[in-house]
Amino acid sequence: MRKELTPQQLADFENSLRKDPAAQKLRELTVERTNQMGGLTLELLRLVHGVYWGEPYLLTFEEAAAVLGRPVSELMTLYDQMADEVRPVWMATPEYQKWKASQPSG
Numbered sequence: 001m002r003k004e005l006t007p008q009q010l011a012d013f014e015n016s017l018r019k020d021p022a023a024q025k026l027r028e029l030t031v032e033r034t035n036q037m038g039g040l041t042l043e044l045l046r047l048v049h050g051v052y053w054g055e056p057y058l059l060t061f062e063e064a065a066a067v068l069g070r071p072v073s074e075l076m077t078l079y080d081q082m083a084d085e086v087r088p089v090w091m092a093t094p095e096y097q098k099w100k101a102s103q104p105s106g
Helices: 007-018 021-037 039-048 061-068 072-091 094-102
Strands: none
Touching (some): 007 021, 021 039, 021 072, 039 061, 061 072
């Protein structure tokens, strides 16, 4: 079932990103790349990560598959392709490097 966020929950999400520059950078890069990719990838991400675009909802991949009329496996492949492109770019950012340096090694 589609998870609708309250205005307070959406505001809390935005506030949490402001406190975490690495997470904010990941969102920016994800939105930028997904907008460039367009098509089904953009439709998918806008459903499963609606909050990245300021939308007050989150869908599971199963729910997105039902909305889009596509198999979950196809959507997971699209998501993974997008993430595989964004991840190395994000990991090279100063925001990520600062976050990584702040984590306990182990």
